[in-house]
Amino acid sequence: MENGHARNRVAVIGSGNWGSVASRLIASNTAKLPSFHDEVRMWVFEEILPTGKKLSESINQANENCKYLPGIKLGANVIADPDLENAVKDANMLVFVTPHQFVEGICKKLVDKLRPGAEAISLIKGMEVKMEGPCMISKLITSILGINCCVLMGANIANEIAVEKFSEATVGYKKDKEVATRWAKLFTTPYFLVSIVEDIEGVELCGTLKNVVAIAAGLVDGLDMGNNTKGSTECYSLKMSSRTVSAD
Numbered sequence: 001m002e003n004g005h006a007r008n009r010v011a012v013i014g015s016g017n018w019g020s021v022a023s024r025l026i027a028s029n030t031a032k033l034p035s036f037h038d039e040v041r042m043w044v045f046e047e048i049l050p051t052g053k054k055l056s057e058s059i060n061q062a063n064e065n066c067k068y069l070p071g072i073k074l075g076a077n078v079i080a081d082p083d084l085e086n087a088v089k090d091a092n093m094l095v096f097v098t099p100h101q102f103v104e105g106i107c108k109k110l111v112d113k114l115r116p117g118a119e120a121i122s123l124i125k126g127m128e129v130k131m132e133g134p135c136m137i138s139k140l141i142t143s144i145l146g147i148n149c150c151v152l153m154g155a156n157i158a159n160e161i162a163v164e165k166f167s168e169a170t171v172g173y174k175k176d177k178e179v180a181t182r183w184a185k186l187f188t189t190p191y192f193l194v195s196i197v198e199d200i201e202g203v204e205l206c207g208t209l210k211n212v213v214a215i216a217a218g219l220v221d222g223l224d225m226g227n228n229t230k231g232s233t234e235c236y237s238l239k240m241s242s243r244t245v246s247a248d
């Protein structure tokens with residue numbers, strides 16, 4: 001697609017805190033990069049606000065997600081769409097960014113509804129725990145929809161990226177470097193640096209386990225145990241994460 005005639009079209013599936021910030025990042029790039037169609041469709045799980053207004057309508061009127069990212073303009077080229085099928089139908093680049101527990105249901109609704117050749121990326125931390133064992137989210141997306149799914153993970157607090165504080169992230173991919181490079185291009189800005197690594201499972205597991213470490217660090221803070229204990233906890237957690245990632 002990148003070298004062909006048509007431009008890449010992006011849909012973001014999810015519009016919470018990270019979904020809104022991801023849409024803003026992406027839209028800032030699609031507005032200026034010729035290989036992308038500038039419009040970014042953001043699927044919104046419809047909610048009724050205390051004012052009685054629909055969240056999707058409010059986002060489109062104010063260009064702001066007043067519930068999940070108040071005070072931040074998303075970019076005029078972000079269009080909120082509460083209709084899942086409509087949001088994805090023209091897109092060849094699908095960004096999954098909902099809480100993990102909703103992914104399976106969303107994917108089942110999208111079977112046979114995607115544009116041929118569509119590619120996905122998951123920004124979702126977590127895993128689906130099934131009777132057969134844990135299943136990473138990228139694998140779940142691939143198994144239900146039959147499409148390639150990269151991941152993008154990092155120590156990324158959405159609210160900080162929304163105000164353009166510097167951070168970095170990694171795209172994990174399998175075999176197809178051109179696709180990974182296209183994802184990195186879509187997300188990279190001067191304040192959000194994206195690199196690529198040929199290891200989906202490693203990147204996704206590290207992103208997910210990072211949050212377990214974050215909870216441990218929070219407990220140490222809460223118990224006022226001090227920075228040395230926090231440092232030791234993080235070191236030990238890194239060793240455990242590394243062992244988990246290398247295990248078969």
Ligand SMILES: NC(=O)C1=CN([C@@H]2O[C@H](COP(=O)(O)OP(=O)(O)OC[C@H]3O[C@@H](n4cnc5c(N)ncnc54)[C@H](O)[C@@H]3O)[C@@H](O)[C@H]2O)C=CC1
Nearest residue numbers: 015016017018019045097098099100102124125156157158
């Ligand atoms: N917020 C952050 O700083 C970061 C979040 N992440 C990951 O991104 C993913 C999304 O997190 P957030 O955007 O923070 O979530 P959030 O908690 O801000 O938003 C929740 C979203 O889920 C939607 N929702 C509620 N019920 C639903 C249903 N039945 N079906 C589908 N959607 C429903 C809500 O409308 C809302 O859009 C998570 O996996 C999280 O771990 C990753 C990095 C940073």
Ligand SMILES: O=C(CO)COP(=O)(O)O
Nearest residue numbers: 125154155156157158211
């Ligand atoms: O991963 C995160 C920040 O990097 C946030 O994840 P949660 O929103 O699941 O806590």
